[in-house]
Amino acid sequence: MIVISYYAAVIFMALGIYAVVSKENLIKKIIGLNIFTMGIHLFLIIIGFKENGIAPIITALNSNYFVISSVDPLPQALVLTSIVIDLSVTALALITATLVYDKFKTIDTNKINKLEG
Template identity: 45%
Template sequence: MTVYFLCVVLLTMGLYCLVAKKNIVKKVLGIVIMDYAVNLYLIIIGYKTGGVAPIIEADMPLSTLERFVDPLPQALVLTSIVIGLGVMSLMVAMCIRLYEKHGTFDMSVISKLRG
């Protein structure tokens, strides 16, 4: 239970960073932290204490089969990491372009649109 709690704490930290920081690079870091908190959450779902890699071999005893960790969340996390990388590179590219336009990373200076 504690790990789930810590995972949510990490998520909240990312959200705090996103909301409270004015520097857009720090906002990007906040998103990345949130993303990784959720990846961690998925890994924890599939985790088993004393688990082994889920690779089936012939004449495997049932006790080993029962110790298999759930491979599906790991596959999900792999996909999610790749997506996160794509999004992050787009965010960083936009940060660089915004810096070229305004000469600053400060969102309160950049922000002209009213929302």
């Protein structure tokens, strides 16, 4: 299970990098960025994952086997922060893309570069 998830994370990252580098459509580039970040988030989550782990909340019942059986809560906190950052960056990028479309009447990066030199 964990190995498959690592492969999935790497595939997500590779797909994202491919989309950012090779696509000429701005929206597709932004989607590629999102997929890339999702791959990283998955990677972070798997780092803290344990097979058959319990939720990282200490109660009176589980305190003696908590350390060996709970999943690592820190990566989840990191991913939460990172998702918020990613959301705002995506929103900003999309707004800028619409403004670019208003000015240039296209979202093809090659044409934008040609127009502006």
